Each structure stands twice: as C-alpha cells, then as structure tokens.
Amino acid sequence: MLNARSAWHLRTWDEGAVAWNAVNGNTHAIDPLTAEVLTASRLQGVSDELLPEHLAQRLALPLDETLEHAILGALDRIRQLEAP
C-alpha cells in the first residue's frame, strides 16, 4: 500500500535534486546529501540505524559526528516533507 515513506520519486543533478511525493503531491528542491539520504532510506529501504554507515561508505567519507549529524538532520527534513 502506498504511504508517504514509499511514495517518493527523485531526479538528481550535480547541484541538487527535486523530489516528488505521490501521497501529498508536493515537489521539493533538496540538496545532494538529502537526495542521498532519501535514496538510501526511502527508495532502497536502508534502516535508520544503518543509514549513517551505509552513506559514509557510499560517499567514501569517514563516519564522524559531523557527518552523522548531517545525515540525521536530512532524515528529519524528509520526515517533515512526508507530512500530509
């Protein structure tokens, strides 16, 4: 069943991305990191717990507090965008 978490469609470019949510019909411009978080979390189903490590590997970055904070911040923004 379609829900806000599973209803994302994404189009990315170098400078940023746009994401459309089929449940609430809203389109948003998002930054590249948020696009990565959305792809992993919502399109590929990576769990919230594994998300920081998964993205650190994918982006070839050391997983430090700054990166983890940025990833969790992006995840929080996505949750806000999923509001009806």
Next chain:
Amino acid sequence: MNSKPTLSPTTETTARARLADLSSGELRARLKRGELVLRSGPIRMAIRCARDDVATALWRLYAEYPVEAPGGFADFHVHLRGTDLLRRWIKPQIIFEHDGHAPFLALPQPQAFALLEWGMNWCIANYCHQYLMAHAAVVEKNGFAAILPAPPGSGKSTLCAALVHRGWRLLSDEMTLIDPASCNILGLARPINLKNASIDIMRSYAPDAIFGPVVPDTKKGTVAHLRAPSESVRRVDETARPRWIVFPKYEAGSAPVLTPMAKHEAFLQLAENAFNYAALGRQGFEVLGEVIDMSDCLSFRYSQLDDAIAIFDELAARASAASELAVEADMA
C-alpha cells in the same frame, strides 16, 4: 524519450482552406452560426460571434490559419455574445461562453476580441491535459526550442515578439504545450498579446508587423495582439525539441547578462509556471524532469532588444555547431 522533432501526429498536412480564402460575407455568416472552426496547431476552436469588430480582428490576425468545413470537428465551442437587453444601450458588455458556461465576468464591448483571445487560452489551459502546459513563450531556431517562462511584467512577450521578427519561429507566446510521450513542444502560433509600452516598442521594432485592435483600460492595461509571422503559421505543425529554458527579466539600463541556473531551481520555477503540473501527478514530474534534463537552464537580464537577439542567436549558433560535431562523431 529521444523522439526527434516531427510533424504533429494530431494534425493533417494536406492543403485546406485558410481563413483568408473565405469572403468577408462567408466569414461573418460562419461566425454568426458558430461554424467558423479555426485551427492553430493541434487545437480546433469553433467560434460564434455576431460582432463585426471581432470578424475584422480575426481577419487581420488569423488570415493564414486553416479553417475546417462548417460542421467540422472542434475541440472547443466558444461564443461571444452581448449581455441583457438593458446593457445593449447603457455601457454595453460582452460575455464569453464555453459550451454554454461563462467562466468570466462580462467585459465592456470594446474588449470583445481580447476577451475571445483570453477565453480561448482559458479553454486550452483548463482542458488540454493530454499535454504538460506551462505559462511560457516558446520560440525555435535551427530545430532548437527556447522556453521562456516568466511572470507578467518580465518582458516575456516583448522579447518573444522581437525574436520572431528577427528569424526565430513562434511556437507560442502564452502557453507551451509539451507532448508527454516525446517531450517535444507543439506549436500554436497564435497572435502575441502585447501590453502597454510593449505595443509602441514593437511598432517601432517591427514596423511591418500587423496589429489587431488596441484596447485601453483592460485589467491588464492597454492591450493589442500582434499577428504571428507567416512562416510560423505555415510551420505550426512542426514540433521542436527543448534546448533552453530561459527566465527573462527586463531591467531598464541593464546590460544583457545570461546566468546559468541550477537545474533543480529551474525545475521548481517551471513547475510553478505549469498550468497542470499537479494534475498530471507522476507524469508531470517525469516529463518536466526530462525537459529540464535536455535543456540548458538560464536566467537572462536585458534592456535592449537587439542585445537580447544577439545573445539568443549566439546560443542557437553554438547549439547548431555542437549538434554538427555530435553527428560527425557518430559517423566516425
């Protein structure tokens, strides 16, 4: 979605009657009976109106457009008529109807032709959801289309009018129709709606251009419609490939400045200018994304039309050169 520009599949290319082939009497008779079916690109409008000033304006501005035989298919049936009996004598008004419904308030009679144009735009914008439609002008050169979305007052129509009088082909001044299957742009080549100072600017910039009635005191100020160039009308069924999305802004005294825009920002701005982006749902998102993918996205500030034309011509020349290089590379 790599379809090359083509003749629109929804239209026929066989020779058919043009409005100019009708006698003045026949034009007026068809208009009175609602049997003037005018075609611009893929859209057929059956127009009913007993007013001579509207017939004259249609004659001036739509002379080269195909007309269907009386009783032929029309996408829309529109009617311009006077209001009640009292209003025939005191500040007479005119009302626009589509299939018997009046979507707008009545306007003073001198605004009849402008009301017809706005009403026809309204019909397309509200019903032609087989296309993704944006409030944007679109012009073409060497097979490449430039989409010019912009809010009122940005100089979009003036720039569009200038471009099509300096070698660019008019697809549309007011609305861009995008075929979702191919992402190609369909032409309408309807008259260009100019407002206020733009009217005199274009009179001096294109002295041979033909204008419809100049109507003061509308909600948009003084308006006049400029006839589309013959070449644009003749080639209206040729679709064009999106190549640039340019957000123009007239600024008095400004040197011409073309600035690249981030594609995600251009996407949102074009979506805001699209009449039916939300209604098309996922298809709207995907089609708009394709159009953005295939286009350079730019903002453009200008004050002099000749400067603007030079910049657009340079864009077209570069695109043609790049295209030729790509063809040579493919052949090698």
